[in-house]
Amino acid sequence: MSAQPPPPPQWVVDLNSPPPSKPKNSSIPDPPGYTASLTRKERAISSKQSSRKAPTSEEMDTLKMKKAWEVAIAPVKQLPMNAIGMYMTGNTLQIFSIFMVFSLFKTPVMAVLSLQKTFAMFETPGTSNRLIAVKLTYILTNMLMLALGIWKVNAMGLLPTTKSDWLAWEGERTWSERAVPREWL
Incomplete structure (x- = not known):
């Protein structure tokens, strides 16, 4: 008695058999690019034959810009996400708010320092003059992020913006006249 192998699962049978042909009077059209009559091999051959043409240098420059x-x-x-994060951390000195402020200062500074490296892949003879405005915009947008960090530091009370912050450098007042005699003080 020889044991016959079990029949393959239905999904294997469905995968190996071609799909049933669609009736021609169907009201639903085929999607663009779909051809039911082609087999997998024929589709692979037709896709190789219908390869698109390479873009011109002007088109590549436009895409790079x-x-x-x-x-x-x-x-x-x-x-906006960083502003929400700054709002959520509060104005007290905590480790989380300090790290958030540190990242608000570090990220824009490092981004501006690596400006040439960031835009090196877009640099071509056709785009080099037009990239100046893009680089200036990049610097400006990073300065906005830095301004958010400065605002947060000011909200935390770490910037010396009031007169009382500078009292250590104030000299003693010399009175030109007194309302009370000196002996009474």
Whole structure:
């Protein structure tokens, strides 16, 4: 008695058999690019044959400039989230708020210092002059992030903005006249 192997699961049978042909009078059209009559091999061959043409240098420069602008305005997109984080940490000196403020100062400074490296992949002879405005925008957006950090430090009371913050450097007052005789004091 030889044991026959069990029949394959239904999903294997469905995978190996071609899908049933769709009736031609169906009201739902095929999606764009779908051809039911082609097999997998025929589709692979047709996709290789219908490869798209390479973009011209002007088109590549346009695409690089679009991507460079996206990189330049990325810090502004992070600004609302950082502002919410600053609001949520409160104005007291705690480790979490200190780390948040530290990152608000470190991130823009490091981004501006690595400016050339950030935009090196977009640098071509056709885009070099147009990248100046993009780089200036990138610096400006990072300075907005730095301004948020300065605002937070001021809200925490760490910036010396009042007269009482400078009392250590105040000299003793010399009175030119007194309302009370000196002996009474």
